[in-house]
Amino acid sequence: MAETAEGKARWEATTLKKALDRYPERQGAFETTSGIPVERLYTPAEGAPDYADGLGYPGEPPYTRGIQPTMYRGRLWTMRQYAGYATAQESNQRYKYLLEQGQTGLSVAFDLPTQLGYDADHPLAEGEVGKVGVSISSLEDMETLFAGIPLERVSTSMTINAPAAVLLAMYVAVARKQGTDPAKLRGTIQNDVLKEYVARGTYIYPPQPSMRLITDILTYCKDHLPHWNAISISGYHIREAGATAVQEVAFTLANAIAYVQAAMGAGLDVDEFSGQLSFFFSAHNNLLEEVAKFRAARRLWSRLVSQRFHARDPRSGQLRFHTQTAGSTLTAQQPYNNVVRVALQALGAVLGGTQSLHTNSLDEALALPSEEAVRLALRTQQIIAHESGVAEIVDPLGGSYAVEALTDEIERRAVGYLDQIDELGGALRAIELGYIQREIQESAYRYQREVETGARTVVGVNEFASEESQAPATLRLDPQLQQAQTERVRALKARRDAAEVAQSLSRLEAAARGSENLMPAILACVEGYVTLGEICDRLRLVFGEHKEAYAL
Amino acid sequence: MLPLVATQALEVIPAMTNRIRVLIAKPGLDGHDRGAKVIARALRDAGMEVIYTGLRQTPEMIAEAALQEDADLVGLSILSGAHMTLVPRVLQQMRQQGLAEIPLVVGGIIPPDDAVALKALGVAEVFGPGTPTTEVIAFVQRAAGARP
Amino acid sequence: MELAELIIAGDRRAIARGISLVESQAPAARELVAALYPHAGRAHIVGITGAPGVGKSTLVNALALDYRRRGARVGIVAVDPSSPFSGGAILGDRIRMRDLAGDPGVFVRSMASRGNLGGLARATVDAVTVLDAAGFETILVETVGAGQAEVEIAQAAHTVAVVQVPGMGDDIQAIKAGLLEIADVLVVNKGDQDGADQAVAVLEAMLSLAPPRVGPSGDAWTPPVLKAIATQGAGIAPLAQAIAEHAAYLERSGQGQQNDQARAARELHQAVREALWERFLAQAGSELAAAVQRVRDRQIDPYTAAEQLLRDAEP
Secondary structure, rough: OOOOOOHHHHHHHHHHHHHHHHHOOOOOOOEEEOOOOOOOHHHHHHHHHHHHHHHHHOOOOOOOOOOOOOHOOOOEEEEEEEEEEOOOHHHHHHHHHHHHHHOOOOEEEEEEEHHHOOOOOHHHHHHOOOOOOOOOOOOOHHHOOOOOOOOOOOOOEEEOOOOHHHHHHHHHHHHHHHOOOHHHEEEEEEEOOHHHHHHHEEEOOOHHHHHHHHHHHHHHHHHHHHEEEEEEOOOHHHHHOOHHHHHHHHHHHHHHHHHHHHHHHHHOOOOHHHHHHHEEEEEOOHHHHHHHHHHHHHHHHHHHHHHHOOOOOOOHHHOEEEEOOOHOOOOOOOOOHHHHHHHHHHHHHHHOOOOEOOOOOOOOOEEEEEEEHHHHHHHHHHHHOOOOOHOOOOOOOOOOEEEEEHHHHHHHHHHHHHHHHHHHHHHHHHHHHHHHHHHHHHHHHHHHHHHHHOOOOOEEEEEEEOOOOOOOOOOOOOOHHHHHHHHHHHHHHOOOOHHHHHHHHHHHHHHHHOOOOOHHHHHHHHOOOOOOHHHHHHHHHOOOOOOOOOOO | OOOOOOOOOOOOOOOOOOOOOOEEEEEEOOOOOOOHHHHHHHHHHOOOOEEEEOOEEEEEHHHHHHHHHOEEEEEEEOOOOOOHHHHHHHHHHHHOOOOOOEEEEEEEEEHHHHHHHHHHHOOEEEEOOOHHHHHHHOOOOOOOHHOO | HHHHHHOOOOOOHHHHHHHHHHHHHHHHHHHHHHHHHHHHHOEEEEEEEEEEOOOOOEEEEEHHHHHHHOOOOEEEEEOOOOOOOOOOEEEHHHHHHHOOOOOOOOOEEHHHHHHOHHHHHHHHHHHHHHHOOOOOEEEEEEEEEEOHHHHHHHOOOOOOEEEEOOOOOOHHHHHHOOOOOOOOEEEOOOOOOOOOHHHEEEEHHHHHHOOOOOOOOOOEEEEEEEEEEEHOOEEEHHHHHHHEEEEEEEHOHHHHHHHHHHHHHHHHHHHHHHHHHHHHHHHHHHHHHHHHHHHHOOOHHHHHHHHHHHHHHHO
């Protein structure tokens, strides 16, 4: 490199000093949203990694520059808007609308009762049915959800964790009914329960049986659904819970390590199942830090897979990920500002090389998104894809001294966390000890205080606030919806052959008490219209329920 | 801005004080507890005693805890949209336990119309996303201090 | 006195208000304790202590469920530390006691230590008195076994269970914290983890080196070391059994009476100390402040200053 630290020192002592003496900077020090100190200027002295080891070429390890050689020149990222509300029928209409609008993949949001394995008629489901997603209690609902949508032609992502096996079985059953070979199905289930314990709270079973369910699903997918991502290891919710960019990378990869270890412990070969692991990250506000975060995560995972797990196939270390813009950055005040935030966050995800993207709607800090707001969010992606020009160059910020320096720094700090988690005995143990939860809470609280002391500006909230309220029209759900859904489930339960239901549940229970793969027994239940709640309850009986591990 | 952390560091706190006791609960099935925990810490740092009940609390559990803990104020955090079902039930349970005079506040994603409706039902205040914790602290001090 | 009557009648709202009152240590609190005192003394008080993270709350939850199955009413006082900076506290023990929700035979109260050593012990003892007078037959007092205050609270119990977990290196936390001496029962929780049996063996070895505990009648008590998995409810019935055996031993050996005597003396002595201090403050509060300045400026040493203050304050 021609330029060195000496050159920078000279500049600092002369040109810069003169300027600073006359015009001091806005702040004494600057840092990213995540607290990484930011230099005023990056030069090759800070931001010039070893090209071959640190960067390499797209489609080659360590994949810093992207996992495909041509990236978006070949195919644009999948524009995948997370959607789902009310009943299967209404969500089905929304999916068809989104596909007509040019969306290229589906992403199913389930309501909380479904996510926690309760049927719509369960007492705890009251008030929650159809609220944050669609209510699915049985195969009947799933058939309605995908009616008229040929499953062999769409890829479907399902945000489902604790009962992931049941919803996956329903999806397979719908495909069979449509006459589609399940082996052709493409899509993802989130199926990442570890982050539920630390960040999202939607767990059912204790860690051990949960890990077994996950490895059962991995095994089943490897054998029967080769194009299916059996797990989407999620940093998104960890970030939303308050983590920094570094913590998002570190804790997600720590969980990933735990899953790989569990799968290998169950006798799977890392080169065989790694193609079924995918990741899910947040795109937050600080543009350059976020781009660096995605690149650092990619490089670190590639290194972990080859060095720690001794994968032979270099592709095993490819970190493929979905991104969602950060919901927690949306403000209820001046909601139209959110359009701009989402655009910048989406740009960060694209510059960071995401495989698929969800852009949030401007009204999500107020209520469920309206159809109009969802369309605008999708248009944001389309403008980035077709008008901004950033999709035409692979890793366009690669080589930026600033971005490379931040990439190095994020990786270095994430490795520090991983070492600490290893020392505690791995992610599961660290969660049990409350270590990860505490770290996230510390960051969340620090961020809140920075906003309140004015150290961090949130436009329209602690600065540039204006009195006039501009509340956009938001979506309202039909209050009769829960009643209708409850009646549907009850009618189904009354219609079935009770003996058959009891028999498949007994088979499931026997499988759960033993060590065989649970997927076939769950699939048999689902196809016999045994409900989600019935299946999950039977497993609760065998596995017990997780108790909230750590508070504050 | 008010400082969040009181600065009488390491001073021995007089035992003969009545500290404000606040119950913070997450009713329903929503597992997003970032807001509830941030508020809990902010109230603690403002010198209050916060009883934190954790996730998936039923209205019955919340009212029972408010009673046993002799809470001066109850705060609920709901982001799932189930507030119009859950909050009236908590109010009803609290009335049944004879706790009608204990102020109940709600935080989370609550559309403006619903906030008005909840206040009409007896909720003392509704705090939306982006509310500074200082505002919540000030409200709690006022509302809990007014209690006999 | 209405509040005391309501408490004795088992009114839950009154119990809650009564605990707040004794916690505040306001003058009215003394009247309440005075009214309740003759009605208390029937409950068996069990202290549960151990380092943070050993699973005390989960153990208390499981133990309370076990007592409930046998029909005993259970009062629980769970103490957490106050922040030394703000004086506030986050009390999170209820999270692990959700199985007890909705049971009218259980009363759970969270308490903050409020920074004052003697005060905490007294507030806790008084809170136990409220629950005792209200008719709870077993009272579980959960504290973090980290400091002198917790040891004091534990001493106010009839039976002290010290909780450990395996796998935290070779250290036995209870020994470090000075808790082995006060343990009547030892529990190795998370007994399914590696090193549980080893932890039991180490504790048993430590106990065999300790001098035997012999009661007035000549009966000896050797603290049992039990293994438990509180999250699964495993080992809880034997723990309850061990606590019951210890209670029977206290009765049989005369040790219980001796402990009660010591406890009464401690409580009385403390009350006298506090009363004297308050009286002294009332009489010589301003002189005290002035004397503090002089000690700070090294014009006088603390001992001589104390002598002078007391002489001047004498009636």
